[in-house]
Amino acid sequence: MPTSPSEPPVPVRAAGPGSYDSDLAVVGAGPAGLAAAVEAARRGLRVVLVDAGDRPGGQYHRHPAPGLGARRPGALHHDWREFTRRTAALDGLVRAGRVVHLPGHHVWTMVPEGTGRRLHAVAAGDDGDAAATVRARAVLLATGSHERQLPFPGWTLPGVAGAGGAQAMLKGGLVLPGRRVVVAGSGPLLLAVAGSLAAAGAHVPAVVEAGTYLGYSGFAPALLRNPAKLAEGALHGGALLRHGARLLTRHAVVAAHGSARVEAVTVSRLGPDWRPLPGTGRRIPCDALAVGHGLVPQLELATALGCATRTAADGTAALVLDAEQATSVPGVWAAGETGGIGGARLAVVEGTLAAVSVARALLGGGAPGPREAALRRRRDRLRAFAEAMGAVHRPGPGWTGWLRPDTEVCRCEEVPVARVTEAVDALGARDARTVKLLTRAGMGWCQGRMCGPAVVALAGHASGEGTVPDRRPLSCPVPLRHLAELPEPSAD
Incomplete structure (x- = not known):
C-alpha cells in the first residue's frame, strides 16, 4: 500500500474467490458512504465499498432502473448533478482497481482480525446466496436509517405506506401509492414527500404534521447559520400551495378506515404532549396514506461492535462521534445518519471528513489542513440545524392516547x-x-x-426515545451454511 497520498495507489487485492484485502471497508453506498469511498480512494487508500443496494445512492438517491426508460431521472432529486459526478468518479476508481464495489451485499457480522476487522457479507443471487469476506485495516459505517412508525388503529390496511416508502415507490418505480394521498406524521420529510407526490399527479388533500413549525423560533442561531435550509422549506411550502394541499400542524392521523384498503382517515388535533384532544376528529377521504414520524439510525453493526451511543434531539439513539467522525471503538469511523438524522448534505460532508481522517490515520500526516477545517465548520453548522430539527419534531409521550x-x-x-x-x-x-x-x-x-x-x-x-438495537452477533438473516464456513477463531 502507499505510505503517503502522493505515491501511486495499490489496487485492492483479491485474496481468493469472494475475498478481498483492503485498507478501508465502507459499509453503505448512500450519500455518506459514496462520498467517503471516493475521497479515501483519491487519497491513496485501497477501498472496498459494500452496499445492500443494487446501485449507489441509498434511499435518498434511489432512482428508476434503466429498463423503466425514465427520461429525467433527476427530476425528483436534490443535488442530482453532484450525485452523478460522484458516481462517475466511483466508476472510474473501480475501473482503475482502487475501489471494489460489492452491490447487493449485506454485511451480517464484523470480527476483529489482527489490528483490523474482517467483514462477512451475504449476497442474494440467482443461484443461491453467495458469501463475501473483506479484510480491512479500518471500517467506516454509513448504514443510513429506516423510518420511525408509530402505530394507530388501521395502520395495517392496504394503502397505508411509510412516507419514505411512498417516495421510494415514486423515485424507484415511477408509481404512486394512490390517487388521493394524505401525507401525515412529523418531520420535514413530509413536505418533500407531499410535493413529490403532487408533482407526479397525485391529489394531496392534507399534510398532517404532529408538531408545529413555530418550534423553530427557539433555534434562531441554527436557522440563521443555514439560510439554504430556510429557502428549501419555503420551496416545499410554495409547492404545497400551488397544488392546493392543506397543511395541518398539531394534528395527527389517529385512525385509518376501510375494508379492502384504506378509504378514509380520522385526523385529530393534538395537545402539547401529542395527546389527541376529544371532539376534534374529522374524516378525510383518501385511497392512500403516506405516514412516518422521522427516521431512526440503523446501528445494528455498530452496537454489535460496542460503539457508544447517545440520545439525539429527536429521541432516537445515535452514535457518539468525535470531531473526526471516529466512534468509541478504535479503527471504526461513522458518517451520515448513524451519528444522528441530518440529511444528505450533512452526510456527504461527514463522509468526506471521515475519509480524510482515516487516510491521515493510516497513511500518516500532519495537522488538519484548511480544507478539513472548512469541512468541520460546515459539518458543525449543518449538525446544529439537524439537532434543532430533531427537537422540533420529536414525538411527545401522549401519542399512545x-x-x-x-x-x-x-x-x-x-x-x-x-x-x-x-x-x-x-x-x-x-x-x-x-x-x-x-x-x-x-x-x-x-x-x-x-x-x-x-x-x-x-x-x-x-x-x-433512545431505543438502541440489542447487541446481536448477526445484523441480518444469513444462511446457516455461511456460519458453518466461518474460520475458527485464532488462539490469540
Whole structure:
C-alpha cells in the first residue's frame, strides 16, 4: 500500500474467490458512504465499498432502473448533478482497481482480525446466496436509517405506506401509492414527500404534521447559520400551495378506515404532549396514506461492535462521534445518519471528513489542513440545524392516547396493544426486551425496526426515545451454511 497520498495507489487485492484485502471497508453506498469511498480512494487508500443496494445512492438517491426508460431521472432529486459526478468518479476508481464495489451485499457480522476487522457479507443471487469476506485495516459505517412508525388503529390496511416508502415507490418505480394521498406524521420529510407526490399527479388533500413549525423560533442561531435550509422549506411550502394541499400542524392521523384498503382517515388535533384532544376528529377521504414520524439510525453493526451511543434531539439513539467522525471503538469511523438524522448534505460532508481522517490515520500526516477545517465548520453548522430539527419534531409521550387495545403494535407477529400492556401491568415487564420475551413483539422479520419505539413507549419509557438495537452477533438473516464456513477463531 502507499505510505503517503502522493505515491501511486495499490489496487485492492483479491485474496481468493469472494475475498478481498483492503485498507478501508465502507459499509453503505448512500450519500455518506459514496462520498467517503471516493475521497479515501483519491487519497491513496485501497477501498472496498459494500452496499445492500443494487446501485449507489441509498434511499435518498434511489432512482428508476434503466429498463423503466425514465427520461429525467433527476427530476425528483436534490443535488442530482453532484450525485452523478460522484458516481462517475466511483466508476472510474473501480475501473482503475482502487475501489471494489460489492452491490447487493449485506454485511451480517464484523470480527476483529489482527489490528483490523474482517467483514462477512451475504449476497442474494440467482443461484443461491453467495458469501463475501473483506479484510480491512479500518471500517467506516454509513448504514443510513429506516423510518420511525408509530402505530394507530388501521395502520395495517392496504394503502397505508411509510412516507419514505411512498417516495421510494415514486423515485424507484415511477408509481404512486394512490390517487388521493394524505401525507401525515412529523418531520420535514413530509413536505418533500407531499410535493413529490403532487408533482407526479397525485391529489394531496392534507399534510398532517404532529408538531408545529413555530418550534423553530427557539433555534434562531441554527436557522440563521443555514439560510439554504430556510429557502428549501419555503420551496416545499410554495409547492404545497400551488397544488392546493392543506397543511395541518398539531394534528395527527389517529385512525385509518376501510375494508379492502384504506378509504378514509380520522385526523385529530393534538395537545402539547401529542395527546389527541376529544371532539376534534374529522374524516378525510383518501385511497392512500403516506405516514412516518422521522427516521431512526440503523446501528445494528455498530452496537454489535460496542460503539457508544447517545440520545439525539429527536429521541432516537445515535452514535457518539468525535470531531473526526471516529466512534468509541478504535479503527471504526461513522458518517451520515448513524451519528444522528441530518440529511444528505450533512452526510456527504461527514463522509468526506471521515475519509480524510482515516487516510491521515493510516497513511500518516500532519495537522488538519484548511480544507478539513472548512469541512468541520460546515459539518458543525449543518449538525446544529439537524439537532434543532430533531427537537422540533420529536414525538411527545401522549401519542399512545390514540391506541386501542386491539391495535396491532408488532405487525410481523400480530401482537396487539392489550398483550403488551398485560406484560407490563400484570407480568411486571419494565423494558422492551422483557416485553419481547413475553409477547414475541419484535421477534418477526423486521426484528423490531417497525415496532421498537412503540414497544419501548408502552413499556413505560417516554415516547419510545433512545431505543438502541440489542447487541446481536448477526445484523441480518444469513444462511446457516455461511456460519458453518466461518474460520475458527485464532488462539490469540
